[in-house]
Amino acid sequence: MDFELRAAKEKYEREQRDKKEKARQRLDREKKLKEEAAKRQEAIDAAQRTRRIEEAGATLDAQQRQEEVMWLGDGIVFDKDYLGIPVPGNGDKLKLPASAFSELSSQNALDKGPMFFKVSVASERATASSSSESNAYRTEDMEANHTHAGVLEFTANEGFVEIPPHVWQNVGLASGSSSGLAKVKVCYVRLPKGTYAKLRPENPDFIDVPNHKAVLETKLRHHASMSVGDLLTVQHAGVDYGLRVMDLKPSSSVSVLETDMEVDVVGSGDNNEDGSSAQSRLLPLELGKSQTGVVPEGEYRYYKFSVDKTNGKAISSGELSLLVHLSVETSGGAADADVYIGAHPLLFPTKHNHDWSSHDKGSKVIMMTSSGREVGEGTFSIGVYGFSGTTSYQVLVEVKQAVQAPPGQKLGTRGSVSSPSSSHQQGEDGFEKCENCAQLIPHRTFALHEAYCRRHNVICKHPNCGIVLRKTEMEKHVHCGKCGQALQRDELEKHTKVFHEPLKCGCGAVLEMEQMVDHRASVCPLRQITCRFCGDMVQAGAEAENVRDRYRGLTQHESSCGSRTTPCDTCRRAIMLKEMDLHKAAAHGGPSQIESSLLSDSTPLSGQIGKITEHAGSNVRVADSQPYTPSHIECPICSRKFDGHETWQLNEHINTVHLSSQEEAASGMQVESSVVEETVNRFPFSTTKRTLSVACPICGMAVHSERDLSSHIDMVH
Structure with a gap:
């Protein structure tokens, strides 16, 4: 009996322990589930709080952005994201889609004057949420680098903006993306007119450019705006120079349209990335002090030296001689070097373009004063060219008393x-x-x-x-x-x-060296000239399309550059630069050069072209052995064409067809103003009886306007 009772008791106790263990495990599971549920709820609440905070922040940022855009745009809101496409061009003007024009015009942006845009990169950044189960990502627009630009036209495809190299580089996209596209943000802004700019050259070479004002004016003529931090790339004589914008007034971004700016060019940023000093391509050379160097085959080493006013006068008068010595170490090999010299503004003389040269084997001397070219005060560049092998050399420039060289002696x-x-x-x-x-x-x-x-x-x-x-x-x-x-x-x-x-020119001509030098100095469209209107050293281009401009000796660039208008100092009328002397002579009685620039009736056309082109300056001279003869001549009134060698037909055509009818029409007119009649009667050739305001400075005939005067000079003189 006792055995059965003990067995029953143990069984009962075992069952109770099992029940307690199961109950404890159940409670643990429930507790764990509750804790996990609480954690999940806490995470959900935290995510919701974060999302609400982000939404509130995004809303606040959007409101601030909207207010900023409205403030920058002076009440006009235009803030769009586009895919930027790099396109070739000069300047900072964008090409936007037509929808941008519609949106801007609907807000009367055209009435506020020139349009400017803030251009920045729209990049994407991923951020992870704090949830342990999943990661949430968001896209945030970030403005890293930015610059400002104008607008050229509204012809881009929808969703795209065409960006010139200057803007592409200054927004941090110089290297471009793998696809050649980049997401950019374009925002309409208003910019004040600039009054002051401080520029710093990226290297010391820019200090050798002779006319900083002309170079900067040529560059900024293609720009609408300028921002602090921008890198301007200007070109002079085919060489690019970088200028960093350090300071602007009255704002960090300004408009450069129709404004006069004071510009300071400060010391160059002449340190390399490793902290070493950047060396100029033109090394200074003092008179009487030699310098040594090494030049590899096919490369140039450049030097510059200056002749002061005192020595310049003595050299010009023949009292002193200017000599350039190049001593070449030829021992132990066939190494040799040649020397090329150019007078500024030619900074870097080459075998295609130079004023003096020597190709003697070994050491050589150039007596610059014996070449027949006038030498005096100024700055000159020396280019040492490695003809063969790696050559060690010594260059020296000295001034000596002029000595009559023995006849027949070959210097050098x-x-x-x-x-x-x-x-x-x-x-x-x-x-x-x-x-x-x-x-x-x-x-x-x-x-x-x-x-x-x-x-x-x-x-x-x-x-x-x-x-x-x-x-x-x-x-x-x-x-x-x-x-x-x-x-x-x-x-x-x-x-x-x-x-x-034979040497090949960039224009396609293949000539020997001497002919190539003459070609690059006279007729090559790629030759560098100093424009008489902008003062910059630019490519001449082909011959001018306008016949009158060709008669005047204007190159293609000068014909285009001279078509710009500027206010007359006397009457403030907008006059083309190339017509300014004619305007002053006709309207204000000032000096004029048109008599030497226009053809006479008795002079053959083909014989005048070479003379007038050569009269325009040494940069555009034409060889006497190859006078320019046009393929045809066009009547400036009715556009009838005549063969280039039949100039008498053009003269007879103008006299019989146009001048006779003009005289008949003029003879029937009556005088309406006594003041005008007195003015007209002072000129015996004037038979016009209407109110006339402009008199021809050559023959005195009165015409109605400067446009009529231009036609009159074309027809008569």
Whole structure:
């Protein structure tokens, strides 16, 4: 009995323990579930709170952005995201889609003047939420770099904006994306007119540019705005220079349209990324002090030197000579270098474009004052070109007293030659002419000289040479088979390569070096000229399309640049720059140059073109051997065309068709104002009886306007 009771008791206790354990486990599970539910609820509440805070922040940011956009746009709201497309161009003007024009015009943005836009990069950033189960991502627009721009036209595709290189670079997209597109934000803003700018060159080379004002005006003519931090890339003589905008007034972003700005160009940022000093391409060279250097084959090393006013006057008068020495170390190899010299504004002379050069083998000397080109006060550049191998050299510029060089001597060569001429006149008493060397020799030593001369000397029989040489030197004396120049035998190969190997110009012309230099100085459309209107050194371009501009000797660039208008100083009328002298002569009685620029009736057209083009300046001279003859001549009144060599037909056509009808019409007019009649009667050729305001400065005939005066000069003069 007791055994059964104990077994029952143990069973009961075991069942109770099992029940308690199950109850405890159930309670633990329920507690854990409640804790997890509480955590989930807490996370949901936190996410909701964060979302509400972010939404409130986004709403506040949007409101602030809206207020900022409205304030920047002076009440006009335009803030769009576009896909930016890099396109070639010069300046900072965008191409926007047509919808942008509609939206802006609906807000009367056109009535507020020029439109400006703030351009920035719209980048995406991902942020993770605090939830342990999932991550939430959001896109946030961030304005990293920004700049300002104008608008060129509204012709871009919808959703895209075409961005020129200047804007593309200054918003931080210089390298571009893999697809060539970038998301940008374009916001309409109003900008004040700039009054002051401080610019810092990125390297010290810009200080050598002769006319900073003209270079900056040419660059900013294509710009609408400027912002602090922008990098302006200006070009002079085909070389790019970077200018960093350091300061602007009255704001950090200003308009450069129709405003006069004071510009300071401060010291260059002449430190490299590693902190070392950046070296200018033009190394300064003092007169009388030499510098050494090394130039690899096919590369240039440039130097600059200046001639002051005192030395300049002495050099111009012939009292002093200006010499450039280049000593080349030729020992141990065939290394050699050539030297090219250019007068500023030519900063970097090359074998295609230079004023002086020397290609002698080994060391060489250039006497700049013996070239026939005027040399005086100014700055000059020297280019040392590695002709073959890596060459060590020493360059020296010195000023010496002018000494008459012996006739026949070739400056810069190592061998000396004698001259067949003499300061004595043939037939002078006491002298006799040697038949071998053609020298005048005193009678007392003539027999001795003749015996010695016939034994040791010989005359070169090459046409136009006649140099007397030692018989041992005659073996080394040769002449170029193409140009006939006298050379040493070891110089012939280099001479042929330098002077007779064809060179290809960027315009497509293939010429030898001397012809190439003339080509680049006179007729090449890629040649650099100093524009008479903007003062900058720019590419000349092809011949002017306008016939009158060609008669005046204007290049394509000058024809376009001269078409810009500027207010007349006297009457404040907007006059084209190329017509300003005509306007002043006709309307204000000022000096005019039109008489020397226009054709006369008796002068053939083909004979005048070369003269007038050469009169325009050395930058646009035309060789006399190749006068310009137009393929056809067009009547400036009825546009009838005549062959280029039939100029008499054009003159007869104008006289019979246009001038006769003009005289008949003018003879029937009556005077309506006594004041005008007195003005007209002062000119005997004026038969016009209407109210006339402009008189021709050549013949005195009165016409109605400057446009009529222009037509009158074309027809008559």
